[in-house]
Amino acid sequence: MFTNIPVPTKEDWQVLKEAVMQDGLYHQNRMAVAPNGSISYINDTTASLHPIINRIEERQESKIGKIYYPAPYLSNDTMPYYKSAYDMDMRKVIDIYAAAQEHVDQGMSLTLFMRSTIPAGIYDWKNGRTDKMTTRDLNILRNYAHKKGIKSIYYIRTFTDDQQEVGSNECESCVI
Structure with missing residues (x-):
């Protein structure tokens, strides 16, 4: 069965062990963080x-x-x-995921949480005022995530003014 297939020897494994101890593993974290x-x-x-x-x-x-x-x-x-995730600047969450993404080979389940009315002071481009969430806001965050090395955004969830949570399949501005 193993004809013409090199089978690692004990010495081969020792060389590999020493190389890993010196240099680490390139693909050591293949799975998303659970x-x-x-x-x-x-x-x-x-x-x-x-x-x-x-x-x-x-x-x-x-x-x-x-x-x-x-x-x-x-x-x-x-x-x-x-x-609540809905009450924080999503760029901070993106920064955390970007730091972890450098060490994980697959994309991670990054979800953006936004209120349909964004509270004052969370995002500097809103000029300190309370304002409705728009596709511009989502694009700014998506572009920021891309520049930080995020492989994908898994979900965008919106908390509406009537206290309902809306997933990306129901959010008009999310599906554009």
């Missing part, structure tokens, strides 16, 4: 590199209905330390 999304709820942890979506997230499970997931270790004392 957990993401639903897996994090099962494990009672946050979703890897991503900020929490809400202090208490409401999820609709198809077979059992609504389930509420509080952020890990959420209490009255820890409440001020938790900030």
Whole structure:
């Protein structure tokens, strides 16, 4: 079966070990950083590199209905330390993912979280005012992510003014 196929010897493995110890592995992190999304709820942890979506997230499970997931270790004392992804500058999240992306071969599940009305002061191009989210805002963030080396943006989720969460398939400005 192995005719004309070189089989590594013990010495070959020793040489490889020494090379790895000296230089490391080029493809050492082939997989995305877990957990993401639903897996994090099962494990009672946050979703890897991503900020929490809400202090208490409401999820609709198809077979059992609504389930509420509080952020890990959420209490009255820890409440001020938790900030929703919808209330932060997504460039900071992109920066974190970009730093990790250098060490991961595949694209990671980067999701952008935006409010349909962007609060004042989050994005400098809004000139400090509260304003509706537009395709321009999304393009600025997508271009920023591209320049930072992000391979793909997995989802764009919008929190609407009537307190509903909208995924990219339902968001008019996201599908343009």
